[in-house]
Amino acid sequence: MIVDSGVAIALTVFALVVPLRGSKEALNQLLDRTIPDEVQMRFLSVVTKNHTNICEFKAIHTRQSGKDIFIELDIILPFDESMEYKDKLEKKISKEIIDINSNAVPRVYAKACDGKCLDNNKRNCPIHIFRSLNE
Numbered sequence: 001m002i003v004d005s006g007v008a009i010a011l012t013v014f015a016l017v018v019p020l021r022g023s024k025e026a027l028n029q030l031l032d033r034t035i036p037d038e039v040q041m042r043f044l045s046v047v048t049k050n051h052t053n054i055c056e057f058k059a060i061h062t063r064q065s066g067k068d069i070f071i072e073l074d075i076i077l078p079f080d081e082s083m084e085y086k087d088k089l090e091k092k093i094s095k096e097i098i099d100i101n102s103n104a105v106p107r108v109y110a111k112a113c114d115g116k117c118l119d120n121n122k123r124n125c126p127i128h129i130f131r132s133l134n135e
């Protein structure tokens with residue numbers, strides 16, 4: 001078979017580029033891979049859903065490894081909130097994240113607020129405000 005030089009060059013380039021691209025994708029899968037915004041937004045919908053249960057949404061970090069999507073969600077709760085509430089809420093939000101995507105591996109971290117919301121002994125933590133509205 002006679003291959004003209006143009007085709008030969010194209011074949012060489014193809015042979016070089018394709019394995020490179022393949023290994024780059026393999027590498028991205030193993031290491032850090034930013035998940036699409038759309039997927040991230042879907043995970044963030046749990047924050048919207050729980051906005052009256054938390055003081056503040058702090059950060060979301062997502063990382064994909066193979067088919068697992070690791071999600072770290074940082075939220076703020078009143079500094080004197082009970083451990084029971086914290087535990088329950090972390091579990092509830094984790095479950096809601098898995099309900100969105102069964103490949104999700106969530107870690108929800110509730111951190112204490114800085115207490116600056118305490119003003120003349122009146123509680124101004126967003127949660128306390130929501131609770132007083134519901135009383």
Ligand SMILES: [Zn+2]
Nearest residue numbers: 078113117125
């Ligand atoms: Zn607070």
